[in-house]
Amino acid sequence: MVERAVVQLFRGSGQPFQLEHVDLPNELEVGEILVQISLATICGSDLHTFTGRRDAPTPCVLGHEAVGVVLSSRRPGVVPGDRITWTLADACGHCPRCIDWNLPQKCERLFKYGHAAFADNYGLNGCYASHIVIRPGTAAFVVPENLSDTVAAPANCALATIINALEQLPKRCDRVLIQGGGLLGIYACAWLAQQGIAEVYCVDLSAPRLAQVARFGGIPLRIDQTPPTVDLVLEVAGTSAVIPQGIKALRPGGHYIWAGMVHPETALQLTGEAVVRKCLTVRGVHNYAPPHLQVGLEFLLANQERFPFQQLTSPPMPLGQLDAAFKRAAQQKWQRVAVQP
Ligand SMILES: [Zn+2]
Ligand SMILES: [Zn+2]
DSSP, X not given: OOSEXXXXXXXXXXXXXXXXXXXXXXXXXXXXXXXXXXXXXXXXXXXXXXXXXXXXXXXXXXXXXXXXXXXXXXXXXXXXXXEEEEOSEEOOSOSHHHHTSOOGGGOTTOEETXXXXXXXXXXXXXXXXXXXXXXXXXXXXXXXXXXXXXXXGGGGTHHHHHHHHTSSXXXXXXXXXXXXXXXXXXXXXXXXXXXXXXXXXXXOSOHHHHHHHHHTTOEEEOTTSOOOOEEEEEXXXXXXXXXXXXXXXXXXXXXXXXXXXXXXXXOOOOOHHHHHHTTOEEEEOOSOOHHHHHHHHHXXXXXXXXXXXXXXXXXXXXXXXXXXXXXXXHTTSSSBOEEEO
């Protein structure tokens, strides 16, 4: 076991990452798990932080999508050698948000990996690092043996969020429109196809992404094509410009789920009348609760022959080249760029 961990410190937008050494904790608290990270992926929200579109305490260690191996554990049922992934939110488990509203991801004492100050949690709280300490209020799941690190890493963000977003479908749901062919949209295509939804359309500006949509059970739709009338629209484009199209495409009584607009430049061009007269249900979804991640891992395992999940993530780049990895992620050739300590 190494004595010290290596982390890549984010010091602010436009500044290069800085390699830092951190002592591993001598002793863990009850419920904590010390994990050696095997592989992490760069999420769109990490890119947003990197480019200054999203605030982060600096310095901090970014990265929240990862798989790792347990080095030591003070949690019953989790033992050294276990290959695990974990929820990106740590919750208290006692407050109304956790207990009464089933929104642990909005816990009053929420802690999010990859978004915390470097000083917190032993300095080991982000995934662009050799190690991380998983806190007592974070759910950890063993990654099935037949699931590669590459396929499993984005499950604890994009996939689990999609499973949460699509948990409640309209009573009759034969046709869906997905707005956005990023990783959320691709997972949504596969998830809905696997649920037996007959027609899953996915609209995006990018031709390579549309080609990918077809490989994941979706029907690609160019931006200049008019979508058919649908029962459900899922916004994962991250822009409010797509909302009028979604409202228009919905049948009366349809559902509109918003999951991509996670930044403030999302003012809407929308009348209340459009929602009322069509009897629409609009639901915002942000992150997820632990069971969604469990379902996500099972979904990947059961469907990895049917859908080419491994094509979504780049071959891993060394952690020491995190700046280059972020540049690569920004080019959007890959849905995810992988980083390996
Ligand atoms: Zn993410
Ligand atoms: Zn709570």
